Amino acid sequence: MEVQWLLVCHGLVTLLVVVSFLCGQWPIFDGTFIQRIHVFLTSGAYDYLRRLIASTFGHKGNEALLSFELYCCDRPNPILQLIYAAILGITYYIIVQTTFHYIPGYYLGEVHRYTSLLAVSVGVLLFLLTSFSDPGTVKAENVSQYLSAYPYDNIIFSEKECTTCKIRKPARSKHCSICGRCVARFDHHCAWMNNCIGERNTRYFMAFLFWHFLLCVYGTVAIALVLAGQLKEQQVIRILTAYYGIENSFGTLAPYVVQWLMGSYDTQVLVVIFLAIISMLLAGFLAYHSKLCLTNTTTNESFKWDDYVRWQRKANGAKASAVALKASADGVGHETKQHVSKWKKALCCRSHCLEEIEVVKTNVYDKGFFQNSLEIIIPLSTRKSFHTNNKSKSG
Numbered sequence: 001m002e003v004q005w006l007l008v009c010h011g012l013v014t015l016l017v018v019v020s021f022l023c024g025q026w027p028i029f030d031g032t033f034i035q036r037i038h039v040f041l042t043s044g045a046y047d048y049l050r051r052l053i054a055s056t057f058g059h060k061g062n063e064a065l066l067s068f069e070l071y072c073c074d075r076p077n078p079i080l081q082l083i084y085a086a087i088l089g090i091t092y093y094i095i096v097q098t099t100f101h102y103i104p105g106y107y108l109g110e111v112h113r114y115t116s117l118l119a120v121s122v123g124v125l126l127f128l129l130t131s132f133s134d135p136g137t138v139k140a141e142n143v144s145q146y147l148s149a150y151p152y153d154n155i156i157f158s159e160k161e162c163t164t165c166k167i168r169k170p171a172r173s174k175h176c177s178i179c180g181r182c183v184a185r186f187d188h189h190c191a192w193m194n195n196c197i198g199e200r201n202t203r204y205f206m207a208f209l210f211w212h213f214l215l216c217v218y219g220t221v222a223i224a225l226v227l228a229g230q231l232k233e234q235q236v237i238r239i240l241t242a243y244y245g246i247e248n249s250f251g252t253l254a255p256y257v258v259q260w261l262m263g264s265y266d267t268q269v270l271v272v273i274f275l276a277i278i279s280m281l282l283a284g285f286l287a288y289h290s291k292l293c294l295t296n297t298t299t300n301e302s303f304k305w306d307d308y309v310r311w312q313r314k315a316n317g318a319k320a321s322a323v324a325l326k327a328s329a330d331g332v333g334h335e336t337k338q339h340v341s342k343w344k345k346a347l348c349c350r351s352h353c354l355e356e357i358e359v360v361k362t363n364v365y366d367k368g369f370f371q372n373s374l375e376i377i378i379p380l381s382t383r384k385s386f387h388t389n390n391k392s393k394s395g
Contacts, residue, residue, distance in 0.1 A: 011273050017041070022281055076179060080192045081131060091271065092120055095219065098267045099226055106229030112222060123215050126208040127193070135198030136184035136379070138165070138173055146170035146184045146199075149381040153364045156304040172199075172365070174300050184381060187298040199379045206293060206376065209286045216279035223272050227265055236260055296365045296372040305361055 016037070023029065024038020053061045071077055095116070104110040138146050150171040152158055157171040164175050165182050174186035176196050185199035197205045231237065240246045240256055247253075261269050292298060297305075366372065 011270055014274070015277055018277060018281070023284075074178060076194055078194055081194050084127065084192055088120065088123070091219075091274070092116075094267065094271060095223070098265075098271075099223055102226045102230065105226055106232045107225040108222060108229065116219075116222070119211075119215050119218060123208075123211055126204060126211055130190075130197075130201055130204040130208050131193040131195050133195075133201040133204055135186075135196040136200040136381070137198075138167065138170060138182040138184050140167050142381075143167050143170065145381050146173065150185070150365065153362075155362065156301065156308055172298065172301065185298060185379075186300050187292075188300065199381060202293070203376050203379075206286075206289060209282060209289060213279055213282040213286055216275045216282060220272055220275040220279060223268050223275075227261060227268060227272075230265065231257065231261075293376050294369055294372055295363065296367060296375065297363060305363075309361060 016034075020034045020037035021041050024034050024041075029035045029038070050062065050065060053065050057064075072079060100113060103112055136146070147168060147170045150157075152171045160169050161167065162169045162175050162182050164180070167182070169175075169182065170184060172185045173182050175182045176186065176189050178189050179196055181196075183196045183198040185202070187197040187202060187205075189196050190205070193205070195201070236257065237248070237253065240253060241248045246256060289299075292302065367375075
């Protein structure tokens, strides 16, 4: 029984750490212990480690740690790719070793031995496509192709030159400091892929998220059905009710069933919990990026829009305050009985100005659900270059 509770506590702690690390910066967790755990995991623990190494090994130790940090965080490296491969390989190996001898079972047929391998193989293929495909690198040879694909909106994108690449920056592009290149329709640099997510591989990235979400759901449901089949085949419910006199209701039987599962199939239960947690995290990430794709916005652009809206609101507030101050200054020297109306007039004038100068977010790249989806599947620059080549051949 102690081992079972230890496993339950281990699963809960794992869930807390994963959620805190991946989601602790979300606004919903502001001021909570989850945010504090996130801060500790992402920066606090490293600060303590740096101080410990500096006090123990001195300047050389600190320099070695900084070099390692530079390699891990500011340079392309395969560390997280290897971690992904290890997580996928170890999880599938555990499932094969602990669960496959129950297949075929009461609810699952033998075909799932092969469909599971196929599903994992497709996931690996999408991972490789996303990791090693060109995200849309902008070079002097193809910059005109990307310049014609996306117009400048002169709000968050205006005509300028990349100070590093020394070429004109197409709208929606960004210079990735990690990869050292300009990427068209830049979304973000994904450390798990060791690659940028841009115009030409967003489709692979979205397919990767969607397929891995389905893969985790499939694994969760399949193992749960295996466990349900064992409950049925071993007649656990009948034994509990007929021989132990336990009431045949969900609330009464559930603790005994969970205890039996943790005692006999603890590894499978933990794998189900792990896959369920990962599927929920992937669902949130997939929903966020799907919303961006369907509105023809990138992660980079969403940050730019947030900065623009904040700046505009501050500017509007400053303008409204200046108008209110001028209105109040104009009232100086009036009679005392007009003082109340003067301040009321100033405040009304300030609120009226704020309403008139309301910040409007205008995304000129949003062309509707169908066109936005098509642009992800068939990149716009690819279509532009295709038409250009056809015209040159016909001419």
